[in-house]
Amino acid sequence: MKNKKYFFLNAFIIYVIILIPSLHTPMQSDDYSYFIKGISFDKTLAHYMSWSGRLVTDFTSSFLLNYLPYTLYEMVNAFVFLLMCIAVSLIPLLIANSNKGEKKCYYPSSIILWLVFMAYWIANPQLGHTSFWIVGSANYLWTSMWASLYICYLLYLANVKNVVNKFHYIGLFILGFLAGCSNENTSVSVVLFTIFVFFIEKTRRKTTVTGLVASIIGSVIMLGAPGNYVRLSNPLNAYWTEVSTIKQLIWHVVGRMPEAIAVYLHIYLLLIAVSLFLLWQADKVKINKKALGYASLFIILSIFANLVLTKSPGIGGRGLNTGLFFLLPSVAILVFELYKLPVKSKIFAKSALLCYCALFFIPSYLLFTFMMMQANIQHEIQEDIILKGKKQRTENISIPNYFITRLLKKSDVFDLYKSHYMPLFYGVKKITWDPSYFNYAILKTVTPTIINKNLTGDLNLIAVYSYKSIEQKNRMTFEFNKSISSYAQNGDDTLFIRLVDKNNNFINQEIPLYKESRIDDKYYFDIDTKGLNLNNIKLISFGFYNSKAKQHSQRFELALP
Numbered sequence: 251m252k253n254k255k256y257f258f259l260n261a262f263i264i265y266v267i268i269l270i271p272s273l274h275t276p277m278q279s280d281d282y283s284y285f286i287k288g289i290s291f292d293k294t295l296a297h298y299m300s301w302s303g304r305l306v307t308d309f310t311s312s313f314l315l316n317y318l319p320y321t322l323y324e325m326v327n328a329f330v331f332l333l334m335c336i337a338v339s340l341i342p343l344l345i346a347n348s349n350k351g352e353k354k355c356y357y358p359s360s361i362i363l364w365l366v367f368m369a370y371w372i373a374n375p376q377l378g379h380t381s382f383w384i385v386g387s388a389n390y391l392w393t394s395m396w397a398s399l400y401i402c403y404l405l406y407l408a409n410v411k412n413v414v415n416k417f418h419y420i421g422l423f424i425l426g427f428l429a430g431c432s433n434e435n436t437s438v439s440v441v442l443f444t445i446f447v448f449f450i451e452k453t454r455r456k457t458t459v460t461g462l463v464a465s466i467i468g469s470v471i472m473l474g475a476p477g478n479y480v481r482l483s484n485p486l487n488a489y490w491t492e493v494s495t496i497k498q499l500i501w502h503v504v505g506r507m508p509e510a511i512a513v514y515l516h517i518y519l520l521l522i523a524v525s526l527f528l529l530w531q532a533d534k535v536k537i538n539k540k541a542l543g544y545a546s547l548f549i550i551l552s553i554f555a556n557l558v559l560t561k562s563p564g565i566g567g568r569g570l571n572t573g574l575f576f577l578l579p580s581v582a583i584l585v586f587e588l589y590k591l592p593v594k595s596k597i598f599a600k601s602a603l604l605c606y607c608a609l610f611f612i613p614s615y616l617l618f619t620f621m622m623m624q625a626n627i628q629h630e631i632q633e634d635i636i637l638k639g640k641k642q643r644t645e646n647i648s649i650p651n652y653f654i655t656r657l658l659k660k661s662d663v664f665d666l667y668k669s670h671y672m673p674l675f676y677g678v679k680k681i682t683w684d685p686s687y688f689n690y691a692i693l694k695t696v697t698p699t700i701i702n703k704n705l706t707g708d709l710n711l712i713a714v715y716s717y718k719s720i721e722q723k724n725r726m727t728f729e730f731n732k733s734i735s736s737y738a739q740n741g742d743d744t745l746f747i748r749l750v751d752k753n754n755n756f757i758n759q760e761i762p763l764y765k766e767s768r769i770d771d772k773y774y775f776d777i778d779t780k781g782l783n784l785n786n787i788k789l790i791s792f793g794f795y796n797s798k799a800k801q802h803s804q805r806f807e808l809a810l811p
Contacts, residue, residue, distance in 0.1 A: 253357035260360040261336060264367050267615070268328040271622040272382060275324060276629035279665035280385040282675040284311040303475025306396070306431045306468075310388040327387050330395045334575075335370065337398035339363040341579045342586035344405040345541050359589070361600050362582050365520075368607035369581055372614055373516040375570040378664035382622070386665060390568050393432035394575040397440050400429040401579070404444065404461050408451035419460050426461040430468025434562075435555040435572045437469040442554060446547055450540075482563075490563040502560040510556050510570050516610065517577045520603060521549075524584040527599050535590040545583040552576040567661070614658040620720055621655045625664070627691035628652055635770050636676050645679045650686040650769045655720050687765040688727055688776030692717050698729065699784055705792065705806040709737060712772065716784040726784060727776045734773060734792065735763045739803045742794035745775060746802070749782050750789040757782055760795065 314323040380390040448458040555572040559565040639647035698713035715727040750756040793805035
């Protein structure tokens with residue numbers, strides 16, 4: 251009972267960890283189109299016929315976005331993340347409990363849960379896409395969740411449950427269908443897993459057949475959708491679809507698979523480390539051969555999940571999430587075998603694994619969460635501009651693009667696709683995205699120093715924002731009422747800024763003119779102040795420079811009190 255309490259406590263902690271960035275995830279990309287699509291039968295059928303066979307995931311996306319408030323659907327999505335990790339961590343327990351010759355262990359492991367969670371996080375090919383963006387989560391995180399629940403329930407009925415009744419069969423059928431009708435490589439991998447279980451668990455073949463039939467039905471419905479072939483026939487995919495299947499397979503295995511498998515480096519290092527440790531302690535522990543068989547099976551399924559993407563024009567990024575998912579049970583199973591080691595060896599092994607994962611997880615999590623928080627504030631600024639433009643009946647509303655702060659892996663970012671359904675969602679005619687070159691979330695989080703002084707003509711320096719970046723560097727953002735770049739002479743391509751403090755310390759910074767950011771009706775340049783503090787600045791100079799002619803042109807000076 252004590253172990254269960256610790257497990258649920260740790261599960262709750264993990265849930266809170268997931269929930270914090272979830273509650274700062276902005277609406278993005280296809281969220282707009284799936285909100286507008288809704289869940290009506292006509293639109294669902296049209297989508298199935300013209301775009302995608304992922305009925306379960308497409309329904310999930312549209313339902314969450316239309317019928318749940320933002321906070322609630324983010325809480326649900328975070329819980330799905332946790333549920334997938336819990337289900338994976340229980341798989342070795344269900345396998346071990348089938349071995350009649352060993353002492354049964356009915357208690358879930360908090361250590362395994364943490365390892366599964368952190369391993370999924372640090373090895374994820376596109377974390378923001380697969381696990382936080384709502385439409386992306388429905389297509390990759392939720393599908394892994396359905397697959398993990400199905401695998402757990404199938405193993406539970408095949409190994410642990412003594413009597414299986416009709417309600418168990420119904421539950422298994424539903425989970426099998428949902429796992430089968432998930433996404434392309436998850437569906438066929440689940441079917442293959444069920445076939446293997448049919449031959450491994452010989453005493454419960456009726457149960458396995460039920461799951462097999464359900465998963466096949468789901469797969470056929472999903473893979474047989476006319477929309478899949480309509481999308482594949484897009485002329486942009488001709489470079490791949492017009493190549494013979496044999497050539498596709500050769501190039502896929504030789505050219506694309508190695509790069510795809512390399513994405514899971516952290517997982518493979520964990521598997522190698524645990525395997526070597528078990529071999530080193532082989533004389534002190536009796537390894538469950540059935541468990542090793544299942545661990546090997548899940549590794550095969552991971553490779554298979556990527557192999558079946560042969561016909562797909564592209565396999566990078568979020569499409570590799572299924573391969574990652576099937577490696578997680580292998581990690582869980584092998585780590586579970588470590589529990590049979592002598593106490594000192596067991597503690598050392600588990601501590602080493604946790605430290606390795608934490609070494610990457612902690613900085614990744616902190617950077618990712620900060621990025622999400624800043625992006626959410628940026629999204630609020632974008633919405634303010636859109637709603638202001640809508641009120642003023644502006645036909646073409648310009649908003650700044652997201653500025654993504656530092657991440658441990660650049661691929662962790664959420665989906666930055668600019669959906670053409672976004673204007674329709676807000677009820678405006680057109681939205682244009684302007685480049686941004688600084689974290690403009692500071693416009694809401696930092697109190698500016700108001701300057702409001704004239705530089706030349708009708709150009710004024712409105713304010714200066716002084717702040718520390720995520721790298722703890724001192725930065726300043728200058729806010730102008732007009733585009734300072736428009737005052738440059740022909741050939742000028744650089745803005746130089748000179749800061750002089752009260753001790754006559756100074757810095758010179760040069761910035762390409764194209765790095766001017768327009769946000770609403772203001773214009774901004776952002777610089778690293780190299781440690782100078784705004785409160786000590788007595789003089790600011792702005793000027794232009796022609797890098798080809800190596801000449802300076804206009805210069806504007808501003809004395810501060």
